[in-house]
Structures are given as C-alpha cells and as structure tokens.
Amino acid sequence: MKHYTNPMSRAVTTNWMLAELDVPHEQVTIDFASGQQQSPAYLAINPMGKVPALEDDGVVVTEVAAICAYLADRFPEKQLSPPTNSPKRAAYYRYLFVAGNTLEPLFALQSIGFTHPNALSAGWGDMPRGLATIESMTPDTGWALGDQFTTADVVFGGLLDFSMRFGWMEPSPRVAAYVGRLRARPAYAATHAAFDS
Secondary structure: OEEEEOOOOOHHHHHHHHHHHOOOOEEEEOOOOOOHHHOHHHHHHOOOOOOOEEEEOOEEEEOHHHHHHHHHHHOHHHOOOOOOOOOHHHHHHHHHHHHHHHHHHHHHHHHOOOOOOOOOOOOOOOHHHHHHHHHHHOOOOOEOOEOOOOHHHHHHHHHHHHHHHOOOOOOOHHHHHHHHHHHOOHHHHHHOHHHHO
16 A cells, blocks of 8 residues: 655645554655656656545545545444444545535635635635534534544544644634644644644
8 A cells, every 4th residue: 555645735634544544554755846746657646746645456546535535444443434334424424525625625715815706606605604614513522423533533623733724714712622632642643743843
C-alpha cells in the first residue's frame, strides 16, 4: 500500500487516518517545489495532480474522504466505521461528505471574498448556514458518532482543525473543545508536526 503525501497538504488527514489504523504502508512524499505533482508519472495516478492518493494492490483512490472511507472498510477490525448494517451508517456518511462537498468549498470561496448571490441555490450555502451546520454536528462530548472514535472524526474534525488553523472560521467553544480532543490523540500529534512547527 502506497500513500502519496506532502506534510503541508490535505494529505495530513489521510496520514492521520493511516496512523489511527496503524497498518503497514509506504509513504511517498511528493515534492511540490520541484513540481513533482505535475509529472506524467504522478498524473497517471491522480490526473488532478494533487495529493493525497492511495494505491493498494492495483486500486487507486483519491480524495480525502474517499481514501479514509476506503481504509476504514479495508480494515474493519480497527472499528473506525460503523458496520454497513448499522443505523449509525447514515450519520457517518453525512460527516464524511459534508466536509469536502459543502464546508470546504464554502470556506475556500469565503476566504477569497466570494459570496454566492443566492445561497439557497449554491450547494455550499453561506457562512451562517455552514456554521449552523457545524454547530449542530459537533458533539458536546466524545466523538461524532458517540463514544467510539471513527473516520467521521478524522474527516469532519480534520476539516474543522484545518479551518481553524487557516483562519477560515472562528470556532465556538463547543467546536474548539472538540478539536482540542482531536489534537490530544497520539496519532494526530504524530502526523501534524509540520503544522505545529
């Protein structure tokens, strides 16, 4: 299994996921300074020319949430996802998809001063709706799905952490406390050193 990464990229989240799983894999660092992500060899792996990407026995997976979901299902004994027949699976999917499909586009566009003229027609809505969604989905205690830490926390919590680091949002006390619990995890600390230095 190969994980294509760069410590100063969104691949920090998939690296964290791999650390939580504690499974053997090869880390392949893509050198942004030399433009390695645009090389023909890497574009054959991910035509977007971005990291992360994962290769596993001939299977290629890209996109943070997709990689994390794939890994959770690949190693079910690690219990980082609810069983496929669990009612918790619905909430689990919501946490995985809201991060990249709704919140990150909202924050990225907001950071460059773009506000959609009709928030109801934009998939990412607007900042008040986004922050209300975050608040409603952030647990008061424990983790996204209850007492068990899961991939939902890596993906959703990872985006909240990323957004706080880059000033995309001002966290509420509840969000700040949740991200604090995430940052206290040994696997998080082991994989986020580049952001903390």
